[in-house]
Amino acid sequence: MKKNTIVMLGGFIIAGAIVFLLMAATPGSSGVELTMKELLATQDQHKDDFVTVEGLLIEDSIKWNPDKIELKFDVKNNEGQIMHVIHNGPKPDNFSEGVITILQGSPTKKDTFEAESVKTRCPSKYEGKDIKDYDPETHKDKLNQPPKEK
Amino acid sequence: MFLFANATIYIGLAIAIYSLLIITLGISTKNQKFINSGKGGLIALFVCAALAMLSLFYLLATSQFQYEYVHDYTSSELPIIYKLTALWAGNAGSLLLWTFFLTLYMVMIVFSRKMKGNPMVPYISAILLANAVFFFFILGFVAKPFLLLDTVPIEGKGLNPMLQNPGMIIHPVTLYLGYVGLAIPFAFAMAALILKNVDDFWIKATRRWTIIAWLFLSLGNIFGGQWAYVELGWGGYWAWDPVENASFMPWLTATAFLHSVMIQERKNMLKIWNISLIIVSYALTLFGTFLVRSGVLTSVHAFANSNLGLYFLIFMAVAVILALYVLMSRYNMLKRSAGEFQSFVSKESSFLVNNLLLVGAAFAVFWGTIFPLVSEAVRGTKVTVGLPFFNKVEAPILLSMMFVMAVCPMLAWQRSTVKNLKKNFTIPAILAVLGMILMVKLGIQKAWAVIGYGVIILLLITHYLEFYRGVKARRKMTKETPFVALYRLMIRNRRRYGGYIVHLGIAFITMGIIGSQNYDLETMKTVDLGQSIEIKDYRLNYERLDQKREGINDIVYADITVFKNGKKLGSFQPEKVFYGNWEQPSSEVAIISSLKEDLYIVLSAWEDDGRATFVVKVNPMMNWLWFGSFMIVIGALFAVWNGKYGNVTPRYTGVRREVS
Numbered sequence: 001m002k003k004n005t006i007v008m009l010g011g012f013i014i015a016g017a018i019v020f021l022l023m024a025a026t027p028g029s030s031g032v033e034l035t036m037k038e039l040l041a042t043q044d045q046h047k048d049d050f051v052t053v054e055g056l057l058i059e060d061s062i063k064w065n066p067d068k069i070e071l072k073f074d075v076k077n078n079e080g081q082i083m084h085v086i087h088n089g090p091k092p093d094n095f096s097e098g099v100i101t102i103l104q105g106s107p108t109k110k111d112t113f114e115a116e117s118v119k120t121r122c123p124s125k126y127e128g129k130d131i132k133d134y135d136p137e138t139h140k141d142k143l144n145q146p147p148k149e150k
Numbered sequence: 151m152f153l154f155a156n157a158t159i160y161i162g163l164a165i166a167i168y169s170l171l172i173i174t175l176g177i178s179t180k181n182q183k184f185i186n187s188g189k190g191g192l193i194a195l196f197v198c199a200a201l202a203m204l205s206l207f208y209l210l211a212t213s214q215f216q217y218e219y220v221h222d223y224t225s226s227e228l229p230i231i232y233k234l235t236a237l238w239a240g241n242a243g244s245l246l247l248w249t250f251f252l253t254l255y256m257v258m259i260v261f262s263r264k265m266k267g268n269p270m271v272p273y274i275s276a277i278l279l280a281n282a283v284f285f286f287f288i289l290g291f292v293a294k295p296f297l298l299l300d301t302v303p304i305e306g307k308g309l310n311p312m313l314q315n316p317g318m319i320i321h322p323v324t325l326y327l328g329y330v331g332l333a334i335p336f337a338f339a340m341a342a343l344i345l346k347n348v349d350d351f352w353i354k355a356t357r358r359w360t361i362i363a364w365l366f367l368s369l370g371n372i373f374g375g376q377w378a379y380v381e382l383g384w385g386g387y388w389a390w391d392p393v394e395n396a397s398f399m400p401w402l403t404a405t406a407f408l409h410s411v412m413i414q415e416r417k418n419m420l421k422i423w424n425i426s427l428i429i430v431s432y433a434l435t436l437f438g439t440f441l442v443r444s445g446v447l448t449s450v451h452a453f454a455n456s457n458l459g460l461y462f463l464i465f466m467a468v469a470v471i472l473a474l475y476v477l478m479s480r481y482n483m484l485k486r487s488a489g490e491f492q493s494f495v496s497k498e499s500s501f502l503v504n505n506l507l508l509v510g511a512a513f514a515v516f517w518g519t520i521f522p523l524v525s526e527a528v529r530g531t532k533v534t535v536g537l538p539f540f541n542k543v544e545a546p547i548l549l550s551m552m553f554v555m556a557v558c559p560m561l562a563w564q565r566s567t568v569k570n571l572k573k574n575f576t577i578p579a580i581l582a583v584l585g586m587i588l589m590v591k592l593g594i595q596k597a598w599a600v601i602g603y604g605v606i607i608l609l610l611i612t613h614y615l616e617f618y619r620g621v622k623a624r625r626k627m628t629k630e631t632p633f634v635a636l637y638r639l640m641i642r643n644r645r646r647y648g649g650y651i652v653h654l655g656i657a658f659i660t661m662g663i664i665g666s667q668n669y670d671l672e673t674m675k676t677v678d679l680g681q682s683i684e685i686k687d688y689r690l691n692y693e694r695l696d697q698k699r700e701g702i703n704d705i706v707y708a709d710i711t712v713f714k715n716g717k718k719l720g721s722f723q724p725e726k727v728f729y730g731n732w733e734q735p736s737s738e739v740a741i742i743s744s745l746k747e748d749l750y751i752v753l754s755a756w757e758d759d760g761r762a763t764f765v766v767k768v769n770p771m772m773n774w775l776w777f778g779s780f781m782i783v784i785g786a787l788f789a790v791w792n793g794k795y796g797n798v799t800p801r802y803t804g805v806r807r808e809v810s
């Protein structure tokens with residue numbers, strides 16, 4: 001066998017190992033990204049999954065318990081559905097009405113989402129626009145994606 | 151001013167198109183006059199871009215809020231430095247900056263002394279001009295920097311306070327310089343292929359460009375991480391966010407490229423691989439821009455969604471298809487002239503392994519980044535892969551890369567014999583294993599950390615031996631003192647020793663990453679005034695909560711006295727800043743930094759009765775990261791520095807044409 005072929009073979013082994021690594025790591029550390037509507041409809045199925053979901057914050061619902069370091073709040077989507085969220089951690093910096101929250105965690109109880117991480121996304125964080133001017137309609141398409149074909 | 155500023159853009163577009171056409175015409179009719187006209191166009195283009203930049207700087211500095219861009223990103227009370235650097239706070243300005251660098255690089259190359267009379271010049275110009283046409287088109291029709299508002303507002307919206315940080319002044323500039331820089335070797339490679347030159351002239355001619363682009367790309371990533379660490383208050387520096395991945399992927403492939411071109415220079419091998427690598431690196435810079443600007447992925451970075459990303463995707467697709475076409479049509483020529491591997495264990499094969507690992511790492515990042523899109527297209531649900539995925543996949547790949555890096559200097563070119571291997575590796579390997587045993591004894595027991603640090607010990611020893619042997623050999627002949635010998639050795643072989651310094655820098659960064667990822671501590675606690683929080687051997691006394699006013703901003707801060715092992719370290723003030731012209735407050739963390747670890751204090755929340763909630767973290771070895779970054783800069787600069795030695799201008803031996 002030519003040396004080049006041997007080296008090529010070695011190369012393929014490394015490439016194969018990397019692909020294997022990818023395959024092995026994907027299921028264990030992946031989660032699903034759902035819209036709120038989908039999540040509320042299929043909550044039971046996703047009990048043990050790591051779910052990413054986005055919702056608009058309802059400011060009046062924020063309850064902050066400093067001693068237990070427990071943050072409770074509700075998020076809604078554009079169809080008025082409401083989901084309760086529990087998060088063991090402090091409030092993100094811009095936690096105000098209508099801000100888009102990106103929640104990661106799992107829906108443990110009925111209509112309640114236990115979030116391991118709460119991130120907020122100012123609709124245009126780096127684009128210099130006022131949140132006050134933010135119109136929830138702008139991201140309607142993002143929050144309300146119709147479920148794709150099953 | 152409005153007319154003038156816009157004129158620079160549209161005239162620029164016209165000139166770019168004209169130059170591109172006239173140079174193409176000149177190439178096909180072999181008419182030097184046309185080519186020269188196109189070259190003149192390059193200068194005019196550079197002047198246009200420079201004037202556009204100056205206009206925007208002027209408008210920003212004088213706060214002319216009738217311009218949309220000025221209004222959106224600045225306000226009158228902003229310090230002048232941030233008014234100016236707001237130029238790259240938004241899309242239009244960033245692209246203008248990019249265009250400016252592109253035209254600057256073009257002029258530098260086409261009119262450089264080394265390229266005089268070189269028939270590649272028209273081709274290189276044409277390829278880069280195609281890029282310029284694209285950017286001027288975007289500036290002229292998609293992201294216009296000089297838009298007027300209907301009314302003249304009295305005050306601007308201000309610059310996002312998170313961007314008001316020295317790191318953010320430099321970070322975008324360095325990244326763009328890196329991105330643009332990769333277009334240069336790409337253009338050279340394409341020009342060489344079109345001219346059917348299969349030698350390594352294009353590699354030698356662009357070596358400096360590539361290293362500089364690589365350096366800027368590294369700096370861009372490092373400054374980004376550093377900014378995130380001090381400014382965002384989550385205590386980390388890298389989150390595998392799509393936006394970060396977008397700039398990490400070209401860095402990985404460019405690193406691979408830097409190494410594999412050495413094999414081509416020495417052994418005439420891997421030609422197709424090298425060209426593919428530079429095409430991929432170049433494409434990834436455009437793909438990254440597409441990812442960042444199009445909003446197809448859920449990212450906290452969230453630049454405004456616009457169709458800008460789509461244009462980049464289309465441009466990238468066209469560029470890649472054309473490049474692949476050129477590569478394929480020259481495939482046989484390249485193949486015929488390629489060298490062969492002599493042995494399994496040699497420097498060449500270790501370079502190849504390093505390349506595969508780097509490209510593999512890039513592919514893994516790519517996979518994880520686009521996985522949500524792929525899965526949505528295939529299965530209908532967006533499956534996300536997060537931090538754990540990347541850590542799981544990248545850690546072994548990058549660790550094996552460190553291993554290759556550790557053994558590579560000790561391997562011989564062509565072939566390493568068993569005897570040679572034994573002689574070179576016995577001592578370093580024993581020392582590394584001893585080091586690992588010592589670590590376990592001392593209480594470092596996490597497998598990753600022990601293996602990682604073991605590999606790094608090996609790396610440090612082999613690199614030390616490289617320097618040591620070089621100096622010894624030199625002193626035998628010249629009888630110089632060790633330091634003089636070391637200095638002369640290094641400046642006579644800049645690329646090699648500069649590369650080693652970069653390796654050492656990477657080793658320090660890796661040590662920092664391993665330490666801070668495996669041994670970080672975090673606690674979150676609500677305490678009354680006068681109470682304290684304990685973490686590791688630190689005690690934090692919460693003394694006072696107060697408010698102060700700075701300019702138009704209100705600042706709430708806590709006074710914290712920090713003790714370590716009972717010894718007072720001083721008073722520190724984590725703050726939360728409420729901005730006069732910005733909706734969201736931001737946390738200013740207090741960081742107490744030492745060689746061993748950082749103590750990272752965030753003031754998260756407070757109640758009316760004075761209780762406050764703090765997040766306190768201990769991040770080990772953060773300073774090693776920054777120190778390693780510093781060494782990378784030193785090493786890269788050392789490698790490209792214009793020294794007295796080994797500075798031969800590569801001689802062009804390729805195809806001759808009538809025009810140049």
